[in-house]
Amino acid sequence: xxxxxxxxxxxxxxxxxxxxxxxxxxxxxxSAGPSPETFRxxxxxxxxxxxxxxxxxxxxxxxxxxxxxxxxxxxxxRVRLVKSAMRAQGYPRLAFSRLPxxxxxxxxxxxxxxxxxxxxxxxxERLLARTRVRLGDEMPVCECEDLPCGRASPGPPTxxxxxxxxxxxxxxxxxxxxxxxxxRNLICSHQAQCALLxxxxxxxxGCHSDQxxxxxxxxxxxxxxxxxxxxxxxxxxxxxxxxxEAALEWRRLEQVFWQWMDTVLGACPPDFPHAGSxxxxxxxxxxxxxxxxxxxxxxxxxxxVELREAVEVRRAAWEAQVRGLRPExxxxxxxxxxxxxxxxxxxQQAWEREGGPVRPHRPHRLVRSEAGALPGQGLxxxxxxxxxxxxxxxxxxxxxxxxxxxxxxxxxxAGALPGVIWIPPHGR
Amino acid sequence: MASSTRLPADCSRRLVAELRGALDACAERQRQLDRSLxxxxxxxxxxxxxxxxxxxxxxxxxxxxxxxxxxxPSPQDLKELELxxxxxxxxxxxxxxxxxxxxxxxxxxxxxxxxxxxxxxTTSAPPQAPGQAGSRTPETRPPRRIRQSKxxxxxHPERKLLSTREKTSLGRGAQATSPSPGDQQVTPSAAPRAPxxxxxxxxxxxxxxxxxxxxxxxxxxxxxxxxxxTRTSDSANAATRTRFLQRMQAASGRPNMGLSAAAVEAExxxxxxxxxxxxLRMGAELAAAPAGWVQEYRCLLILEGLQAMAGRxxxxxxxxxxxVTEQHLELWPSGMPPRASSLCGGGTDAAWxxxxxxxxxxxxxxxxxxxxxxxxxLDQQLHLEKVLMxxxxxxxxxxxxxxLALFRAVYSLLCNGGQRFPMVLRDEPAD
Numbered sequence: 001x002x003x004x005x006x007x008x009x010x011x012x013x014x015x016x017x018x019x020x021x022x023x024x025x026x027x028x029x030x031s032a033g034p035s036p037e038t039f040r041x042x043x044x045x046x047x048x049x050x051x052x053x054x055x056x057x058x059x060x061x062x063x064x065x066x067x068x069x070x071x072x073x074x075x076x077x078r079v080r081l082v083k084s085a086m087r088a089q090g091y092p093r094l095a096f097s098r099l100p101x102x103x104x105x106x107x108x109x110x111x112x113x114x115x116x117x118x119x120x121x122x123x124x125e126r127l128l129a130r131t132r133v134r135l136g137d138e139m140p141v142c143e144c145e146d147l148p149c150g151r152a153s154p155g156p157p158t159x160x161x162x163x164x165x166x167x168x169x170x171x172x173x174x175x176x177x178x179x180x181x182x183x184r185n186l187i188c189s190h191q192a193q194c195a196l197l198x199x200x201x202x203x204x205x206g207c208h209s210d211q212x213x214x215x216x217x218x219x220x221x222x223x224x225x226x227x228x229x230x231x232x233x234x235x236x237x238x239x240x241x242x243x244x245e246a247a248l249e250w251r252r253l254e255q256v257f258w259q260w261m262d263t264v265l266g267a268c269p270p271d272f273p274h275a276g277s278x279x280x281x282x283x284x285x286x287x288x289x290x291x292x293x294x295x296x297x298x299x300x301x302x303x304x305v306e307l308r309e310a311v312e313v314r315r316a317a318w319e320a321q322v323r324g325l326r327p328e329x330x331x332x333x334x335x336x337x338x339x340x341x342x343x344x345x346x347x348q349q350a351w352e353r354e355g356g357p358v359r360p361h362r363p364h365r366l367v368r369s370e371a372g373a374l375p376g377q378g379l380x381x382x383x384x385x386x387x388x389x390x391x392x393x394x395x396x397x398x399x400x401x402x403x404x405x406x407x408x409x410x411x412x413x414a415g416a417l418p419g420v421i422w423i424p425p426h427g428r
Numbered sequence: 429m430a431s432s433t434r435l436p437a438d439c440s441r442r443l444v445a446e447l448r449g450a451l452d453a454c455a456e457r458q459r460q461l462d463r464s465l466x467x468x469x470x471x472x473x474x475x476x477x478x479x480x481x482x483x484x485x486x487x488x489x490x491x492x493x494x495x496x497x498x499x500x501p502s503p504q505d506l507k508e509l510e511l512x513x514x515x516x517x518x519x520x521x522x523x524x525x526x527x528x529x530x531x532x533x534x535x536x537x538x539x540x541x542x543x544x545x546x547x548x549x550t551t552s553a554p555p556q557a558p559g560q561a562g563s564r565t566p567e568t569r570p571p572r573r574i575r576q577s578k579x580x581x582x583x584h585p586e587r588k589l590l591s592t593r594e595k596t597s598l599g600r601g602a603q604a605t606s607p608s609p610g611d612q613q614v615t616p617s618a619a620p621r622a623p624x625x626x627x628x629x630x631x632x633x634x635x636x637x638x639x640x641x642x643x644x645x646x647x648x649x650x651x652x653x654x655x656x657x658t659r660t661s662d663s664a665n666a667a668t669r670t671r672f673l674q675r676m677q678a679a680s681g682r683p684n685m686g687l688s689a690a691a692v693e694a695e696x697x698x699x700x701x702x703x704x705x706x707x708l709r710m711g712a713e714l715a716a717a718p719a720g721w722v723q724e725y726r727c728l729l730i731l732e733g734l735q736a737m738a739g740r741x742x743x744x745x746x747x748x749x750x751x752v753t754e755q756h757l758e759l760w761p762s763g764m765p766p767r768a769s770s771l772c773g774g775g776t777d778a779a780w781x782x783x784x785x786x787x788x789x790x791x792x793x794x795x796x797x798x799x800x801x802x803x804x805x806l807d808q809q810l811h812l813e814k815v816l817m818x819x820x821x822x823x824x825x826x827x828x829x830x831x832l833a834l835f836r837a838v839y840s841l842l843c844n845g846g847q848r849f850p851m852v853l854r855d856e857p858a859d
Contacts, residue, residue, distance in 0.1 A: 088758070090688020094681035116676060119669040125655060125780050135645060139785055139796065167440040169433045169837040175447040176812075176846040182454040183805050189461045190797045196468035198790040203632030209642040210649070212784060216635060218464065221471050221628065224635055237644045244651035251658055251665065258668045262675065271681040291818060292759070293749055296696055299703045300742045303710070307735040310714060314728045321721060333725065340729040347709060348737060351702040364785035366793070378784030381792050388799040394704040395806035401707070402813050406821070406842035410835070413824060419855045420832065424839075425848035 019260050022253035028246035029124050030056065031131075031239075042111035043264050049107035054079060057114060060123065061085040075103045086113060089120075095271050108268065115261050124247050129363070133236045136365030137197050137217045141384045201368040212378075213367055299401065433834045439819045446815050450808055474625035652781035689757040692748050696759075699748075702741050706734050809845065816841055 023036045034052040041049035058078045073081070079101045086096065096113055099106035117123050197218060204216040216224075223230030364379060407424070414422040435443070637645075687695075713731055718724040752759060787793045820838045827834060832852050840849045 088689040088693075090690065092677050092680035092682045112676065116673065119672050119676075122659070125659070128655070129780050133648070135648075136782060138782070139800070141785065141800075165440065166434050166437050167444055169435055169834055169841075172435070172443050172447065173837060173841065173846050175444070175451065176841065179447065179450055179454065180845075180847075182451060182458065183801070186454060186458055186461065187798060187801050189458065189465060190801055191794050193461060193465050193468065194793040194797050195790055196465065196472060198787075198793055200468060200471055200628065200632075203628040204635055206633055207635045207637070209637055210646065216632075216637070218468050218471060220637060221632075221635065222467055223641065224637070225471060225475050230638070230641065234638075234641050234644055237641075237648055241644060241647050241651055244648070244655060248651070248654055248658065251662055254665055255668055258672050261672060265672075265675060265679060268679070271679060292814075293696060293745065293752070295814065296700050296703065297742065297745050297749075300699070300738055300745065303703060303707055304735065304738045304742065307706075307710060307731060307738060310710070311728070311731045311735055314724075314731060318724060318728050321724070332722070336722065336726055337729060340726060340733060344730065344733040344737065347705060348702075350705055351698050362779035363782040365782045367784040367786050368788070369784075369786040370788055378786045381785060381787035381796050384785065385792075385796055385799060388796070388803055390708075391803050392799060392806065394701070394708055395803065395810060397707050397711070398700075398704045399806060399810050399813060402810070402817065403843050403845075406817060406839075409821065410824070410839050410843065414835065414839075417832075417835075421853040421855050423851040423853070425844060425850055 018253055018256045022250065022257045025246045025250040025253060026124075026257070029243050029250055030127065031243055032059075038107075039111065042107035043260075043267065045106070045108035047105050047107065050105055050110060051075075051103055053107055053110035053114065054082065054103045057082045057086075057110060057117075060114070060117060060127065076101045079103045089117075091116060093271050095268075108264065111264060112261075112268070115258075115264075119258070124250065128240075128243060128247060131240070132363070133233065133240050134363075135217060135219055135233075135237075136213070137201075137219070139364055139366055141364050141379065141387070197366065198368065201366070205368075213365070215368060217365070298405075299398070302401070302405075433831070433837060435819075435823070439823065443815065443819055446812060450812065453808075472628055474627050649781065656779050656781050686755055687748070687751050687757070689759055692752060692757055693759055695748060696745070699741050699745055702737070706738055706741075710734055813842070813845075 020036060023039050027033055027036050027039070033056050034049070038049045038052050042053060054075070055078075058081065061082055079099070083097055083099075091113060093109065093112065096106070096109045099109055200218055200221055201215045204221060205214060207216050208214055208220075219233070223233050364384075367378065369378075411422070411424070414420065710731065713727050713734075716723075716727065718727050751757065787796065820842060824831075824835055824838050832854075836849055836852055840846050
């Protein structure tokens with residue numbers, strides 16, 4: 001294989017050295033990622049390049065702040081998680097799913113998988129954002145940022161091992177009560193925090209070098225109070241700037257990388273599905289997601305029934321009335337129809353757009369500003385409050401509907417109990 | 429009776445795991461919040477350990493006295509907070525005790541002043557009630573130092589500047605950077621040389637960020653903005669990437685792959701959202717009393733439109749269902765879908781550079797925060813409701829009338845979030 005001697009730079013029509021630069025930029029953007037040399041070795045499928053690439057893929061695919069989970073997992077478990085996450089995203093290569101689970105081989109497949117992720121989405125940006133230095137007092141407007149506190153880990157939920165066996169339903173009730181209490185505390189602490197932040201902002205008005213920010217954040221004030229911590233913050237910021245510069249350089253040079261990846265793909269043996277491979281891809285486990293699909297279907301069906309009934313009543317009333325209308329109203333009616341069509345199209349956009357209603361996801365820094373002042377662009381709290389109220393109403397409606405469903409079902413069951421009088425609680 | 433309210437092992441494990449997860453998530457949030465509260469409280473007190481720690485102001489009223497729009501804390505909550513505050517204070521005190529000698533070593537010139545400071549002056553003015561943004565009295569701020577401090581900020585970028593050190597550094601600054609002579613004349617008019625502790629409220633506006641930090645921060649902002657702006661303009665890169673993806677798909681063992689599990693999950697999430705938006709709109713239309721034929725007709729058209737949209741959503745859901753079955757897609761491998769609003773998570777049109785979120789009053793900020801939490805809580809509640817439904821409904825369906833206690837508990841959990849109970853009367857047949 002004389003070809004193996006060839007390192008990069010030889011992609012037709014590109015300046016020699018552009019490829020190493022591109023890969024170096026990529027490597028720097030990934031911060032703790034593999035060295036450029038690892039990429040070269042991966043092209044030739046050398047096994048020593050596999051472990052760092054598995055690690056990188058795991059880091060890339062695992063959700064936020066799961067370092068402790070990563071540490072607690074065996075390499076095999078990590079390989080499995082990476083494979084299942086790739087499968088869920090629709091990664092097409094079968095050879096990847098057949099890689100040995102000890103993570104010792106397959107560096108070329110891993111390089112392809114990484115490139116696939118890179119080509120698909122804003123991967124680098126997401127990784128950069130994940131470790132972003134937060135200088136401002138931030139208030140996420142998009143609730144997706146609450147997710148890390150939630151439960152979207154790719155791992156099986158069995159990570160919390162509860163081996164206590166059967167519990168009493170009262171234990172569940174007790175846990176629910178505890179949860180309610182925690183939320184109440186959380187809300188109170190948040191109110192206190194808002195009051196404190198607002199004071200810090202007010203007391204430092206005019207202190208910020210950036211005119212549009214106007215005042216200091218808690219972190220910035222803290223760095224004045226604690227110079228050593230401030231020094232650390234400065235270093236982190238400089239490190240992040242270095243990575244951001246690398247990411248911008250990567251964008252300038254990435255064309256060369258993709259051309260090179262074409263040659264890597266060309267060097268791969270064909271990705272045939274062979275007999276028995278099906279089992280790795282088609283697990284015969286019962287589909288837990290079907291429950292959710294059914295639930296949404298039931299919700300939609302119930303809605304449709306309600307709508308049909310409402311429409312029937314109104315249509316009948318309308319038709320009785322329309323007989324008395326003069327024909328010259330028809331133009332007006334047509335205009336009305338068009339207006340309603342437009343209105344409904346906007347409604348539809350609210351869920352069809354990826355990223356939710358109107359506003360794309362982005363971080364937000366709190367800035368105190370007198371109402372009416374015009375400090376460049378920004379999102380007004382009032383707007384965000386409006387959006388959240390909508391969201392709140394939506395969630396309340398769904399919750400209410402689900403509770404109503406349960407109520408009906410349970411009332412039916414209770415009605416079937418002989419010799420029992422059932423009095424539901426009143427009021428909400 | 430106790431045995432009849434026991435849950436099966438599978439169900440127990442699942443419910444306890446889910447609830448523990450939710451509790452842990454809350455606790456984690458609380459921890460983060462407490463950390464931030466600690467920092468903020470410390471910043472709002474006098475900074476330098478200029479007097480004995482006993483002179484610390486109690487931050488109690490500032491945290492508890494705020495009338496919040498979304499929740500009026502119960503006395504119990506207040507008591508909890510009070511306790512928490514006490515613990516935090518103690519922690520801060522311990523920390524100060526540890527760090528004091530080190531600071532003296534660093535700035536020996538400060539020492540005599542530190543010792544001489546009478547404790548009474550270190551107590552910061554009691555914090556104002558929030559929401560009275562404009563009520564700061566300008567007299568409390570000694571105006572005489574503003575100009576000097578600016579000069580110093582330029583002259584000593586390395587000193588983190590001001591705080592109570594401003595006076596000491598003033599001494600040195602007078603030699604090094606020669607502040608304008610006017611300052612010396614103004615000085616006597618203020619309280620003559622009375623040692624004062626630095627508080628943010630009185631002298632916060634004198635603070636300036638170190639130059640090195642300013643530079644790094646503005647570069648950072650510029651770079652993030654560039655990340656956003658070049659992303660939208662690199663169509664050539666986007667085309668190359670798409671080509672690579674296509675080549676890869678074609679060369680793979682499954683060139684004709686349909687939807688991925690992630691894509692189906694995302695779309696089901698969108699349909700779920702569609703359903704609640706449609707329901708919301710329907711409610712609004714039905715609640716409005718139409719006046720006149722135009723409104724009546726409009727309402728009818730909208731309801732018909734909503735009906736058609738719901739139909740299309742159902743149809744799409746059916747298609748997704750078929751795709752899932754055909755391709756044996758494994759949705760939500762962890763068992764349940766993530767909570768409703770996880771759809772976003774940095775989609776393709778996400779922006780990365782921080783944008784200002786402008787608020788005009790403490791009250792407004794509190795409303796925003798409370799609503800955010802409310803939405804997160806509802807999200808979690810909704811998720812738990814679904815889990816409870818899946819686990820508990822089949823259980824009561826198969827149980828007989830001898831498990832009324834379980835029935836009652838399930839009713840309360842599923843229909844009232846565990847907060848209210850139905851009444852059950854046994855109607856004993858009269859002999």
